[in-house]
Amino acid sequence: MIWESWDAFWAMGGYGPYVWGSYGVVLLCIAIEITSARAAHGASVQSVRAVQEETDHDTTP
Amino acid sequence: MENFKIRWFQWAAPQSFYPLAGRLWPFFGVIAAVLALAALYLGFFVAPTDFQQGEGYRIIFVHVPASWMSMVIYLAMAFWAFLGFTFNTRLSGMMTQALAPTGAMFTFLSLWTGALWGKPMWGAWWVWDARLTSELILFFLYMGYIALTSAIDDPRRADRAGGLLALVGAVNVPIIYFSVKWWNTLHQGASVSVTKGSSMAQTMLWAMLLMALAFWAYSIAMALYRVRTIILVRERHTQWVQEVAA
Numbered sequence: 001m002i003w004e005s006w007d008a009f010w011a012m013g014g015y016g017p018y019v020w021g022s023y024g025v026v027l028l029c030i031a032i033e034i035t036s037a038r039a040a041h042g043a044s045v046q047s048v049r050a051v052q053e054e055t056d057h058d059t060t061p
Numbered sequence: 062m063e064n065f066k067i068r069w070f071q072w073a074a075p076q077s078f079y080p081l082a083g084r085l086w087p088f089f090g091v092i093a094a095v096l097a098l099a100a101l102y103l104g105f106f107v108a109p110t111d112f113q114q115g116e117g118y119r120i121i122f123v124h125v126p127a128s129w130m131s132m133v134i135y136l137a138m139a140f141w142a143f144l145g146f147t148f149n150t151r152l153s154g155m156m157t158q159a160l161a162p163t164g165a166m167f168t169f170l171s172l173w174t175g176a177l178w179g180k181p182m183w184g185a186w187w188v189w190d191a192r193l194t195s196e197l198i199l200f201f202l203y204m205g206y207i208a209l210t211s212a213i214d215d216p217r218r219a220d221r222a223g224g225l226l227a228l229v230g231a232v233n234v235p236i237i238y239f240s241v242k243w244w245n246t247l248h249q250g251a252s253v254s255v256t257k258g259s260s261m262a263q264t265m266l267w268a269m270l271l272m273a274l275a276f277w278a279y280s281i282a283m284a285l286y287r288v289r290t291i292i293l294v295r296e297r298h299t300q301w302v303q304e305v306a307a
Contacts, residue, residue, distance in 0.1 A: 002106060013110070015117035018181050022120045022174040026127070029166050030279070037162075037287055044293040048306040051297045 073150045075292045076301050082285040089282035096275035104268035111265075120178040121265070125252075126273035128171040130280055131199060132234045134164030138206070139231035142224030152288075154220025155295070157227055158210055159288035163280050165203035171196055183247060191240035192248035195233060202230040216295050 003009040012019045072078050104122040111118040138157045145153030175193065176186040187193065206226050213219035241250045252261050253269075261269070296302045 002109065009105075012119065013116035015115060015119075015181055018117055018177045019119050022123055022177045025173055026123050026170055029170055033162065033166055033283065037283065037290070041286070041290045041293075044290045044297075045306055048293055048297045048302055052303055052306065055303075 070148075070150075073148070073152045075152055075155065075296055076299075078152055079289055079292050079305070082289050086282045086285040086289075089278045089285065093275050093278035093282055096271050096278060100268050100271035100275055103264060103271060108264045108268050109262060114182060117178070117181050118265075120174050121252075122268050122272050124171065124174040124178055125269055126276045127167045127174060128196070129273055130276045131164060131168035131171050131196070132237060133277070134160050134167065134280055135199060135202070135227070135234055136231060138164065138227040142227040145220060145224050146228075151217075151295075154216070154224060155288050155291045156284065157220065157224060158291055159284045160280070161203055161206050161210075162287070163283045165200065165207065167276065167280075168196065168200040168203055172200060188247050190246040190248055191244040192237065192246050195237040195240050198233055199230075199237060202226070202233060206230070 010016055010020075072081060100122060104119060108119070110116055138160050141153045141156040141160070144150065145157065172193075175196075179188070180186050206223050209226060210219040210223040213222055240246060241248055253266065293302060293306070
């Protein structure tokens with residue numbers, strides 16, 4: 001362990017806000033990207049189902 | 062050789078690429094997570110304090126990999142756009158589009174982490190030097206690509222217009238990379254170079270390279286995931302997509 005305490009770790013020698021501001025936003029962006037990609041995929045599956053229902057409806061006499 | 066050639070074009074059909082991408086993305090996702098954890102451990106618990114920049118230098122472990130990916134992804138987009146123009150394959154345009162959001166994200170992160178590094182070290186969040194300005198232009202190119210392709214309703218026309226922007230914009234990538242050599246920039250020169258090796262401590266270098274590989278795997282996973290979404294939307298009227306979704 002190169003840190004004397006967890007407090008020292010979070011303080012980052014006085015650079016804490018800059019270091020954690022960087023890593024925090026990286027994590028946030030990745031979380032947002034994954035969430036929105038999943039939502040988009042769900043919506044695309046829905047759009048396929050919508051086409052399916054349309055064609056089902058058309059073929060019913 | 063003939064077989065090999067046929068196989069490559071076979072994967073270029075959305076119908077056969079869709080299940081392949083579905084099997085591959087979780088694999089790259091797991092690799093990304095494992096490498097990122099290893100990089101964070103090395104970067105925060107093994108790499109020593111920098112004698113000049115103290116603990117503030119630890120931003121490098123995300124700043125440099127994010128900047129590399131911002132350029133690599135744009136070149137990958139230009140590559141797919143080129144394939145699209147050459148072979149007129151449908152998948153090429155879809156891959157170009159699937160890569161763009163992740164590339165834009167890494168470009169934003171490069172600028173953001175750069176600002177948070179610049180403030181304590183240079184005393185400024187932003188300066189209009191060649192490296193920073195050309196990276197900002199890259200961000201606008203990504204945004205322009207996304208806006209252009211989403212503004213055109215016909216997917217094939219959107220692919221062609223976007224592909225042209227991806228190809229022309231690729232000129233900016235070597236400008237970013239060599240800007241620190243060509244102009245007198247406030248931004249420092251490369252710490253890692255193909256010709257001269259590295260000027261960094263071994264553990265620092267490893268943490269940075271592992272994170273770069275993690276971002277690389279993450280980008281591949283995201284592109285493969287997103288291309289499946291694009292395939293479903295574009296081919297939703299085809300028989301095979303209807304069967305997949307059923």
